[in-house]
Amino acid sequence: MASSSAGAAAERSASVVHLAFNPYANRFIAATATGVHVFSCDPFRRVFCEDVEVYPDSTTSWKVAIAEMLNEAFVAVVFRGAKPNGGGFMDRIFFWSVLGGRMYGMEKRLPFDVVSGFRLVGEYLLVAGDEKTVLYEMAHHAAVPTKVKVVDTAHNPLGLCAVAQPDGLARSVLVSPQKNKGMLQVHRLGEHPIYLRAHYSTVVSFALSHDGRLLATAGSKGTLVRIFSTNDGKLLQEVRRGTDRADIHCIAFSPDSKWLAVSSDKCTVHVFRVNVDSTSSGSAPKNGSSSGHGSFQEAAAPSPAANASQGSYLSFLKGLLPGYFRSERSWAQVYLREDVKYLVAFGRQRNTVLVIGMDGSFYRCQFDPEIGGEMKQLEYRNFMDIKG
Incomplete structure (x- = not known):
């Protein structure tokens, strides 16, 4: 060079x-x-x-x-x-x-x-x-x-692939698309692969947690993001980005696997609370909901506290509505410039999200883990104009 x-x-x-x-x-x-x-x-x-x-x-x-x-x-x-x-x-x-x-x-x-x-x-x-x-x-x-x-x-024109190398004795985890639409394959060296149906539509984005235990996926419809256990392929949680179709650009777990960030072509970055325990194999959602192997017919219902904090007008119908309507809404959001592809990650500062855009934009935003709602923009830069 x-x-x-x-x-x-x-x-x-x-x-x-x-x-x-x-x-x-x-x-x-x-x-x-x-x-x-x-x-x-x-x-x-x-x-x-x-x-x-x-x-x-x-x-x-x-x-x-x-x-x-x-x-x-x-x-x-x-x-x-x-x-x-x-x-x-x-x-x-x-x-x-x-x-x-x-x-x-x-x-x-x-x-x-x-x-x-x-x-x-x-x-x-x-x-x-x-x-x-x-x-x-x-x-x-x-x-x-x-x-x-x-x-x-x-x-695989989108180049979808993910690998995690956990600390300690845990084996590395590799995820890639499977031949059938909506299917993914999870590999650990020396073990038989796990095949799971993530979506009925084509999978367009997925991400592993840092410890390799959780896998978050999005389909081409872009309305729902699902979280699976990589140990057995069980659906653990389902979250909703919105009701209108969207192209999901990026999914990222926080280092402690407690939060999930999602960016899309709707110029919004959503942060979701992860209500599962990544440290145990095939964990059920923390709120007690169950999910079957390779199935996403029933989504994890939001906890009462989450419903109260979000002011969900459908909370009183929980248990009567199908799982599609009981998927959890985002905890925090930030609205950015339109028509830009954004990537997301969690920052080192507490409860911060980093966003970088193909237009040269860099954002540092912070969310409130107790209240949620719109994130606070802490910093903005145009990184392609930085000199020296």
Whole structure:
């Protein structure tokens, strides 16, 4: 990689092609077609901005398509170029040791031409492509990762994939789409996979809790988000974003798995209270509702306290209405600029939510865990205009 003041200035005005928080949500990376920008979230500051030297192939024009980071010292970049003879694109993954200033390509050949998504978590690199997801172990030398598992998936243009590497002796958890619409597969190394029907519609977003015990999912209808146990695939809770159709852009658990944040194309970020215990296998909702294996016919009903705090005018009908109407409403919300794709994460400051947008926006918002309602905006920045 090489940087220049002129190049950095040009990059600040370039369009963002990919955004991602690192696994700890203390930093995020913004990629343009020719550069990467890394920012610290708390306090907010730009860590570095670098132009990227395209992959050295004189016959192909290579551009940055995706960038992910593990920490401030390690970044992975997907370069995309047109095939020399036409007929589509091809991708190469490069790793960048920031502290050493060295970039090197992944020597292993991928089982697909185009990378639709990937994650860097702990010692693992998870790469999603068309109809396959591949898990690599990065424990030794990044240029020669060890292939651990290949999972057959449905067509996956959104690059849906998730991996969690819990602390202690808990095994890593991998989630990817299954061949059938609305189905997901949960893998733990050395164990049989679990298949669960998350939605009747196509799954468009999902996220694992930090300990890998909970899985939150959203379908293409975008009205409901469901929380499952990864231990046995049981539905534990159902929450409602709204009644109108929406494209869910991002789902994120808080580090303690007590809260869930959801962003959509409705220019709203919702925060939901998670009413399940992630520390026990196949836990039932804390309010005592039950749910069957692989079923979401009956949703977890909100607790009386939650109903009272939200002033639900349907609370007196609880038990008479079908589960569809008893799904829990969001605890807190924040309304943002329209027509922007937003990613969400929970901040280090107590009860804060971080929001980054493809338009270069950064928000830090805070919610009240006792009262709920509209969140307070603590900070706003346009990160693509940050200088120095």
